[in-house]
Amino acid sequence: MEIDVDKASINKISELDALFKPRSIAIIGASTKELSIGNVIIKNLLYYGYTGSIYPINPKEPEVRGLKAYPTIFDVPEEIDLAHVIIPSKFVPQIIEDCGKKGIKAVIINSAGFSEMGEEGMALQNAFLAKAKEYGVRIFGPNCQGIINTDPALKAYCDFTFTFPEPGGISIAALSGGVGAFIMQSLFDLNIGMRMYASNGNACDVSIPEVIRYYGEDEGTKAIILYTEGFADPRDFMETAKIVARKKPILAMKAGRTEEGAKAAASHTGSLAGADIATELIFEKTGILAFRDEEDMCKAAMVFATQPIPKGNRVGIITNTGGPAVIATDELVSAGLQIPALSDRAKNILKETMLPEATISNPIDVVATGGGQHFRSAMEVLLNEDQIDSIYINFVSAPFTDTDEVARQIVEVNKLKRKPIVCNFMTNMSLERFQVTAKILQDGGVPCYPFPTAAAKALGALYKYHKLKEREIGLPVVFDDVDQIQAAAIISEAKSSGKEFLTAAQCYYLLSLYGIPVPSWRISNDVSTSISAAYEIGYPVAIKADSETLVHKSDLGGVAINLKNDDEVRNAVIGMKNKFNPPDLKFLVQKFLPGGKELIAGINAERELGHLIMFGMGGIYVEALKDVNFKIVPITEVEAGEMITGIRMSKLLDGLRGEKPIDKNKVIEILLRLSQLIQDNPDIKEMDLNPVIAFENAAYVVDARIKI
């Protein structure tokens, strides 16, 4: 399957070259009117220095912004790689056909008035898409900004925005143009160079996953920033992200994480915002660095653009002022980093090289009067410390020191790229003197932040990426002792009989076929068959009323537990017979297992994504604490283990106050077999295994509800 994706992506990449690396661009709807989109795009291409040919298309004007204009694209004597379409929506289907005939390979439709405008717009969108497919034209948009490629050999600014980025290593993909634009602006303000930019609005053809794949293959792209409000095809995105995130850091933010936010998202784009949990799980599963604050994301981009990835979590701090080191330490430690002690060797060197007032420990306080050589020595010491993985610097521009020299020393060490460096540079940028210092740091590629917490957060993100890269979840186990054919038969039989829920017998049988332990059970019809069943199983037993119509049997009094003898079985069966009277009423007689820890597991179908698997503490904990967590099916053994350790009350499973711990491996196996079951039988919509009871050396699914 992955091979297919790769093949597909290779094909699509060559198509997308016309979009991202056009040798010539037609602007269909070019306008002489200042500030109109058909004018601004040409202005931007010229201003940014596009190296290809620009062909304004306008039936009335001889030229636009000094360039010769053509009445139609057919009048352009040369080949055209890419066209901007900025004409009323009703004319777009015809124009796409024309583009196809002219051999144009990619079209950016800036015009609005399509799927975001209801049925009529949707019909127009379908109409031009049909033409595009017919002629093999790739569509970017509609209702979008466009793309930017900062490659100095190309300089393609196919967009009507107003930020003109310097070339660099960060590429941006954003569904929302508004957010994409301010992310680009933010990188610009932070002096972070950009590689490519894409904001594809309604995204009817070229998709975000395709763009991410393209960035993944692009050598100039060192890291990717993604902004989304949901995924049209989450599976496609996941498969793509899994491959690309292995090669390059993907920094992502998904807005619409609150119910209200999702509502706001749905009302402004054509895309459907999914439940946020699924997005978070996709980010986690594919190794994407997730952010909740777009400013943090942009600031983190600065370290990804300039710094190597640390090999571990141990930070050496250099400071020339006390308080900011305290603040930085708080944030670094919160992000999982450590501030280890220095070796004696390091301390001895520092005693020689630092000012007498300096603090020789970690943080190293070179004090405000410390100069370039003091910073340099401290940095060298940290570079040579084996137990230090990265360097954090607080640098306040003390007026009585040669701040330029300090900056030059930091730059020298930064150039070595031996360990990542971040700098909290605290200064007054309105003073020319310190602008010079800042410029030295900036030109030297030192990521500088004006606040200690911001610098520490950026380093924290870099470390988090290290952890994501280190995390090896492995491949899903495949159990071969399962009976796939019988299982499929149960489900298709239930489906063909029009049932929504499996019966108890079907549930337990299905679980057994996948090797998921259930307590011994029999189905009985009345008192006498129930008693014989109890004898076969052995007392104590539980009895559950079993009927398609009794979904919440426990709440209704359809469950009797810990029955120790024939009388108790008789009373339970008679009681239920009096209470319930569906024609299909049967009884499930089940071995009763006293003690153990009550857990819960489940499955939920999640639209296009597939299924989510859930695990948590059962009983009142589910209600009172919602102490559960989710993963995307299929899960691996590592993931199943993470599900168990990931709940807040995980410690309860380790045995407290002399209690015996549960056998976690048995629970892991249930989760893995459940994952396989659901992969083989994707028609299942929901499963509630509640409770799963775990003991010191076993675990059983004691009750199950399966919706198909």
Added chain:
Amino acid sequence: MEIDVDKASINKISELDALFKPRSIAIIGASTKELSIGNVIIKNLLYYGYTGSIYPINPKEPEVRGLKAYPTIFDVPEEIDLAHVIIPSKFVPQIIEDCGKKGIKAVIINSAGFSEMGEEGMALQNAFLAKAKEYGVRIFGPNCQGIINTDPALKAYCDFTFTFPEPGGISIAALSGGVGAFIMQSLFDLNIGMRMYASNGNACDVSIPEVIRYYGEDEGTKAIILYTEGFADPRDFMETAKIVARKKPILAMKAGRTEEGAKAAASHTGSLAGADIATELIFEKTGILAFRDEEDMCKAAMVFATQPIPKGNRVGIITNTGGPAVIATDELVSAGLQIPALSDRAKNILKETMLPEATISNPIDVVATGGGQHFRSAMEVLLNEDQIDSIYINFVSAPFTDTDEVARQIVEVNKLKRKPIVCNFMTNMSLERFQVTAKILQDGGVPCYPFPTAAAKALGALYKYHKLKEREIGLPVVFDDVDQIQAAAIISEAKSSGKEFLTAAQCYYLLSLYGIPVPSWRISNDVSTSISAAYEIGYPVAIKADSETLVHKSDLGGVAINLKNDDEVRNAVIGMKNKFNPPDLKFLVQKFLPGGKELIAGINAERELGHLIMFGMGGIYVEALKDVNFKIVPITEVEAGEMITGIRMSKLLDGLRGEKPIDKNKVIEILLRLSQLIQDNPDIKEMDLNPVIAFENAAYVVDARIKI
């Protein structure tokens, strides 16, 4: 007590006027050397335009920076209000004496070399402090930056830093000069005016609480920013903050919240960093707005400087681009704000006034082509909506709109100060055109942020302050059915006998004296007295070995519960007699109460602050989840209620799955009585009431350990 504090603060304020409003300043240690502190301070005073007299003191130079210098302060013919001291530490005690003789009322000691440098420095500090007390001189510092007063009539820049703030309403108090300086710089960068600044280093005399009181009385101070790494006198701070926070917002950050951060703090200042929990509780109790990120705090200051406090949590959003509204909605909702639907009246107006493409709902999307009149109409509609308390604006500077006009309209509405407004202004500030727009917004006092999350966070902080102001915790209840004299006698008796822990009998008796319910109990010596005790109390009973030496009796087998008859009592007593053999061994026979919810309560002495009271879920929950919370003693009824609803598993107390709820009022009463007990008996160091068992209509302390 509060009256005393107020009186004291009034006295101190007049003293502090010499510090914050000096009519004349001597610089002892004035220097002709550029970049030296003794030169920079004079340069800063001159540059900033200090309106008083400056007297450089230098025995060798006739003038410094063009000002006549005097060999000693005694040579100055005029009165001196304030002196800077910038001479080696060993000369400082003599100079302070001279200052006293000259009648100088306040001295800023910039020099270092005192308490932060060990014993020798501490001796010097004590020496000059003795002189200061003798002559009534107030000391600011030592080892500090100084103060700034931006009052246009004064312009006192008594500091060697390099940021020259515009006048405004925010005053800053910071122990750490490094952090204080970059907070001041950050306000400057954000174009937020400042009122006063104080960074007092070692803080040997004038304290942070005193400065806060002074700011509280200062009419020009609208809001206060505080940075600290711990409190020398937390009780003093708390009493001060309680009074000042009622009048003015205090935005505060305490660094050293992680163990590592606290360590870094302790190594760089003379102040002791307390356990972070205590600081958080002080902030909560006094109504201080706490921040964990100094950048968020500075950005929040912008809304506090310009906007009214909202009356509730309902926000109206106006946007001219979709995505940022989604991001803003996420953050606003996370901060507890709501985005309510608009009234039909509002919608009808908007249908008339908006562009056809606009979205008529909340968020109101005026679309990118929307102009000044569209923003204006949307704002007016929100001003007139009763169910809207504040206005959030996303304003991207679309190149094809008259952005200046939009800005002017926002400013017009902002001037009305009817409801708070925040603006996420997304633009390219390197373009002159948009600099003009930004200037209009800034001059109009509109708080602008370049990111939607940042703008939303600032509004969230404003709303949080509204909630803090609304929160009325009331006064502590005083129960008059307690026997204070007997209780004091128990403790003093135990103390005088040199004991560290009270015996079980003392514990239960003490609790009873304060009306805290305990199950009926007797103390017995052997089997027969235990059996008689059981008869008096009634079966079932619990028996606990009682000896001063048995602190963790439960773990050692010194507790037997649910004893139903004489035989079981006999076996329990004999078993314990065989196991333990301390000379003082007795037995506590106690009514056994089956069922109920296991809770925990406790008391902990917290250095200078007094005592903390703790409440939480008992049993395995304490170990597995640490589901407890703390408050500072004394607590009020509201606070006791918050302690119960504040634990994560609070829902378990409401009765789940047919369980009966506990009587929370009974638990509240226990906490209140406990608070009173500890206030009356502050010698108690620790109390563990574990478990407290709560039932449907009662609650009892079942086991207690009290350390004195």
